[in-house]
Amino acid sequence: MELSTEVQMDLHRRMVRIRLFEEAAGRLAEAAKLPGFLHLYVGEEAVASGVCTALNDDDHITSTHRGHGHLVAKGGDFNRMMAELMGKSTGYCKGKGGSMHISDLSLGMLGANGIVGAGSPIAVGAAFANKYRGRGQVAVAFFGDGATNIGAFHEAANMACALHLPIVFACENNEYGEFTPRDKTMAITDIVDRAAGYGMPGVIVDGMDVVAVHEAATEAVARARRGDGPSLIEAKTYRFYNHHGIRNLGLSYRPDEEVAEWKRRDPIFSYEGHLIEAGTASAEQIEAVWEELRTDIEAAITFAEESPVPTPDQVLADVYTLRSAS
Amino acid sequence: MSSSVNEPSRPTEGRKLGYVMAFNEAVRQSMEADADVFCAGEDIGAFGGVFGTFGGLQKIFGPDRVVDTPISEQAIVGLGIGAAATGLRPIVDLMFMDFICVAMDQIVNQAAKLKYMFGGTAKLPLTITTTGGAGLSAAAQHSQSLEAILCHIPGLKVVYPSNAYDMKGLMRACILEDNPTVMVKHKRLLGTTSIVPEDLYEIPLGKAAIVREGTSVTVVAYGRMVAEAVAAAEQLAADGIECEIVDPRTLQPFDTETVVNSVRKTNRAVVVHEAVRFGGLGAEIAAQIQEEAFDYLDAPVGRVGAPFSPVPFSPTLESLYVPDAASISAGIRAVVARPLVGA
Numbered sequence: 255m256e257l258s259t260e261v262q263m264d265l266h267r268r269m270v271r272i273r274l275f276e277e278a279a280g281r282l283a284e285a286a287k288l289p290g291f292l293h294l295y296v297g298e299e300a301v302a303s304g305v306c307t308a309l310n311d312d313d314h315i316t317s318t319h320r321g322h323g324h325l326v327a328k329g330g331d332f333n334r335m336m337a338e339l340m341g342k343s344t345g346y347c348k349g350k351g352g353s354m355h356i357s358d359l360s361l362g363m364l365g366a367n368g369i370v371g372a373g374s375p376i377a378v379g380a381a382f383a384n385k386y387r388g389r390g391q392v393a394v395a396f397f398g399d400g401a402t403n404i405g406a407f408h409e410a411a412n413m414a415c416a417l418h419l420p421i422v423f424a425c426e427n428n429e430y431g432e433f434t435p436r437d438k439t440m441a442i443t444d445i446v447d448r449a450a451g452y453g454m455p456g457v458i459v460d461g462m463d464v465v466a467v468h469e470a471a472t473e474a475v476a477r478a479r480r481g482d483g484p485s486l487i488e489a490k491t492y493r494f495y496n497h498h499g500i501r502n503l504g505l506s507y508r509p510d511e512e513v514a515e516w517k518r519r520d521p522i523f524s525y526e527g528h529l530i531e532a533g534t535a536s537a538e539q540i541e542a543v544w545e546e547l548r549t550d551i552e553a554a555i556t557f558a559e560e561s562p563v564p565t566p567d568q569v570l571a572d573v574y575t576l577r578s579a580s
Numbered sequence: 581m582s583s584s585v586n587e588p589s590r591p592t593e594g595r596k597l598g599y600v601m602a603f604n605e606a607v608r609q610s611m612e613a614d615a616d617v618f619c620a621g622e623d624i625g626a627f628g629g630v631f632g633t634f635g636g637l638q639k640i641f642g643p644d645r646v647v648d649t650p651i652s653e654q655a656i657v658g659l660g661i662g663a664a665a666t667g668l669r670p671i672v673d674l675m676f677m678d679f680i681c682v683a684m685d686q687i688v689n690q691a692a693k694l695k696y697m698f699g700g701t702a703k704l705p706l707t708i709t710t711t712g713g714a715g716l717s718a719a720a721q722h723s724q725s726l727e728a729i730l731c732h733i734p735g736l737k738v739v740y741p742s743n744a745y746d747m748k749g750l751m752r753a754c755i756l757e758d759n760p761t762v763m764v765k766h767k768r769l770l771g772t773t774s775i776v777p778e779d780l781y782e783i784p785l786g787k788a789a790i791v792r793e794g795t796s797v798t799v800v801a802y803g804r805m806v807a808e809a810v811a812a813a814e815q816l817a818a819d820g821i822e823c824e825i826v827d828p829r830t831l832q833p834f835d836t837e838t839v840v841n842s843v844r845k846t847n848r849a850v851v852v853h854e855a856v857r858f859g860g861l862g863a864e865i866a867a868q869i870q871e872e873a874f875d876y877l878d879a880p881v882g883r884v885g886a887p888f889s890p891v892p893f894s895p896t897l898e899s900l901y902v903p904d905a906a907s908i909s910a911g912i913r914a915v916v917a918r919p920l921v922g923a
Contacts, residue, residue, distance in 0.1 A: 314666060347699035355697035364665055365698060369689050375655045376690065379662015379670075386618065386644065386668060393662070406685065409655035416650055572700035573734050575758035577585070 255469045261307060262534050263543075265464045268303035269522045270543055272296075272323045274551045275332060279322065279339055279353075280500040282555070288339050290352050295323030297494035300521035301426050302327035304467025305394055305487075308475045314362040314380040314393040316373030318426075319354050320493070321366025324396055328363045330356075332554035342561035349564045350572065370431075371401035374410035374423070381414060381421035381478075392420040392478040394471075400431025402445050411452045411484070420478035422471065423454075423486040426461065432497045433507045449486040461491030462521045465528075492516035585753070585784040588777070590745060597776035599769045602744040603633050603709075606751035607671060609780045611641055614669060617755060620647040620659055621673025621709075630675055631711060631770050653679050657686035657708065661760075664706040665694065669755065676722045677712035677764060680730070691760040692735030707754040708762045712740075713804055713854055714902050715768040720890035723898075725803075725855035730762050731832040731864070737761040737785055738832040742806035744774040746829055749783030756782060766804040788835035790842070794822035797916050798842040799908075800865055801852040802828050809852055811905035812912060821916050831861060839865065840872040850882035850912050854902055857885035879918040884911035 257265075276294045283292045295302070298320070306315070306327035317324040325335060330346075338345025338356050346356055357365035364380060367373045377395035384391035401407050402425065414421045425445045429436050442448070449456030459470045467489055474485045494517060495502045503510045529535040597605065611617045618641075619634060625648035628635030638646035649656050653674055660672035674680055680687060687708065695702045714723035730738045737759055741747040747765070754761040791806060792813055801809040806827045813823035824842050828835050843849045849869050851862035866881035884903050892898050903911075 314662075316662075345699070347697060347701075350699050351697040357698045357701070359665065359698065359701050364662065365694065367690075369685055372658075372685055372690055375658020375686060376662040376665070378655060379659040379664070380666045381662070382620075382659055383663040383666040383668045386663070406654045406658070409650070409652035410658060413650055413652055413655040413659065417647070572696050574737075575695060575703050577758070 255472070257465065257468070259534055262529065264307055265303055265468060266522070266525060266529065266540070267543055268307065268327050269299040269464060269525070270547055272299040272302065272326045273522055274547050275322060275326055275335065278336070278551050278555060280495065282339070284500055289341055291498050292353055293320040293498050294493070294495045294500065295320050297516065297521070298426055298428060298461065298491045299323060300464035300467050300525070301424065301461050301489045301491055302396070304464045305424050305471040307468055308471035309392070309394065312362060313391050314364055314377065314384070316364045316377040316380070316393070316395050317366045318373060318396055318398060318401070319366060319368055319370070320398070321356055322353065325356055325358060325363050325366070328358070328361045330358055330361065330363065332550050333557040336554040336558035337561045340558045340561070341563065342558055343564040343568070344557070344561040348568060348572070350568065371397060371404035371406040373397060374401070374407050377421060378410045378414050378419060381419035382417065385420055390479055392422065392475055394422045394424050396424045396426065398431065399425060399427040399429065399436050399445055400439065402448055403431070403439055411454070414484045415452045415454050418483045420481065421484045422474040422478055423484065424471070425486065425488045426491050427488050428491050428493045430497070430508065435507070444488060446486060446488040454484045454486055456486035456488060458488045458490065461489030462519045462524065464521055464525050585782055587749070587783050587787065588781045591775050591777055594775045595778060596773045597744050598771060598773045599744045599747050599765070600631060600633055602748040602776050603751050603765060604635060604637070606748045606755070606780070607634070608637060608640065610752060610755045611637070611645065613780070616667065616669045617671065618645045618647065618668060619671045619673065620649050621656060622649055622651050622675050624648065624673055629673065631767065633709070633765070634673070653683035654686050657683040657691065660706045660708065661686060661691050661694065661704065664704045665702050669705045671707045671709060671755065674708060674710040677710045677726055678721050678724050680710060680726060687736070688733050692733045696735060703758050704760050705758045706760045707757070708760065709765070710762065711765045711767050713766040713768060714891045714898055715804070717893055717895050717898060719893040723891035725853065727764060727831055728855060728859060728861045731861060735760065736832060737830065738764065739785060739830050740764045740766070740803045741829060742769070742803055742827050744772060744776050746783060746789070748776050749781050750785070750829060752780055752782045753785050757785065761785070764803070768804050783829065785830045786833040786835055787830065788826050788828045788838040790824065790838070791827045792823060792825040794824035795846055796822045797824070797848040797850060797912055798839065798846045799823045799825045799850050799852060799912060800828065800839055801825060802831065803854060805852045805854055805903060805908070808903065808905045809908055812908040815905065815909050816912060821912065823912060834865070836868050836872060840869060843869050843873045844876045847876050847878040848915050849877070850884060850915050852884040852903060852908050852911070855885055856888050857883050858888050860885050878920055879915050882911050882915040884908050
């Protein structure tokens with residue numbers, strides 16, 4: 255697949271946006287400026303970026319507890335994201351959802367999710383609605399390797415195939431379900447082996463290679479859009495930080511050498527090498543992207559810090575939709 | 581607010597229709613009125629649902645709008661959530677109320693909270709229909725009354741009609757709701773009939789009905805227990821005990837005002853439900869009555885409910901287990917007979 259310069263630079267830009275947002279969030283957490291839990295997406299940027307560049311604005315995605323990257327890749331606004339992480343009223347969820355429930359329905363992003371595997375049945379519902387309306391929209395369910403062990407995933411995958419829905423199951427296999435390695439929790443090596451059991455095709459891609467992810471996603475999305483049903487993509491990837499928080503080395507459950515090995519395959523830096531080598535972008539152009547986005551993220555932090563906290567009436571607001579407001 | 585909806589006055593003559601067909605008619609007419617309404621669930625298509633609740637609908641609307649699903653309660657509710665969040669108005673069916681337990685994450689952690697967690701940006705016009713209650717010797721996994729669990733969850737609404745007229749109007753209201761709503765049918769009411777208007781009408785959620793007026797004691801009952809309470813009231817009337825029976829119809833939001841106004845008049849109250857007494861909705865209703873009308877009470881609020889055991893299978897045991905007119909009468913007599921202190 256020959257990608258235009260525009261698409262190639264878009265892939266890069268989305269990954270850098272995710273990296274900068276997550277690194278900033280990590281620093282803020284370290285400084286005790288973020289309440290609650292923080293699951294960082296650093297290391298997995300190629301997956302969300304490669305998939306979301308294959309989607310239209312009105313396509314839908316469901317996400318996970320590690321969800322910031324998906325929202326950024328779908329076009330999420332730094333200011334509102336950072337404000338949400340700080341629990342401010344200007345956040346995406348008015349400070350009532352936080353990191354684990356960050357969402358933007360206007361971008362088709364149906365929410366990060368604190369329950370492992372729970373997004374997939376919801377993506378099935380979005381895919382059903384898309385087929386029902388017949389406007390050619392598709393849905394993508396992002397989930398991790400661990401989520402394929404929970405019943406909700408099985409029900410969703412089976413139902414999507416039984417109803418022949420326009421959906422892509424995008425598995426981010428980072429080899430660990432929280433703090434336990436994959437080989438302790440399942441007897442297979444490749445998640446993609448499960449696809450055949452539901453009657454859908456599946457492919458394995460290098461989740462550190464944004465072009466490979468993009469190409470696989472483009473094919474899967476096209477398949478869904480033309481009415482040929484669900485498929486599964488297994489992206490082999492790795493989170494550079496701990497399950498939550500910002501530690502990366504000296505963790506009891508995964509060896510430092512393994513972390514170092516995966517970091518050598520950093521999806522952004524390796525892609526930048528490729529862009530320069532192919533003459534698609536100069537080192538200066540790439541640095542300019544980082545500089546521009548660093549400015550954006552600093553502005554977002556300032557915006558969030560200066561934003562007001564929610565007013566007390568917000569405890570009871572938004573529990574129900576009122577008839578008059580509909 | 582739903583309170584802005586005016587309930588039509590209940591007709592005293594006209595066509596009689598069964599509880600099941602009142603449900604079916606509300607669904608059919610709502611699907612005719614709005615192309616965004618669809619149904620999904622186990623065996624609801626060609627088969628028409630195990631109790632015939634969706635009978636004939638697939639023939640009218642086709643398999644894309646009346647969808648047979650796998651036996652996958654989590655995915656059925658998830659299907660409804662995803663479709664509702666992206667603009668449709670789904671009705672998803674969980675065959676038996678016991679099966680909500682299988683779908684609890686999607687109901688409690690997802691549907692109920694989505695709007696709130698997303699800062700109000702999501703609208704979830706989702707109706708979950710199910711069939712609860714004992715009385716068919718269906719044993720402990722097909723007979724439960726789990727409504728108190730649902731009423732405990734902010735974000736859900738819970739409706740439990742006691743007759744065919746309320747069924748049609750409340751089901752219409754559920755479909756028009758922009759919030760996740762659980763509509764519970766009682767399996768022993770399926771064959772009961774009442775006068776039901778042919779046109780669509782809406783009974784506002786959160787509005788109780790006074791089923792029988794009386795001055796001696798307020799009896800709060802819902803679902804199948806309404807008919808049993810009415811039978812009990814007829815027996816008690818012979819002894820000069822006049823029961824005022826209040827059917828909340830919607831359990832969440834609960835119409836505390838109507839109940840409390842009645843208690844202020846009668847000064848005594850008994851709450852009746854088929855669910856086990858401990859932690860049942862009766863505990864909440866009794867607490868609200870004492871909070872709002874303590875000075876009007878001449879006796880502690882009585883509770884009639886099932887004992888603290890699973891629902892037994894044997895018809896002999898099951899009939900002992902489920903409250904009926906006789907046990908409700910006994911519960912009411914105990915509250916009415918209590919003398920005033922110092923009297």
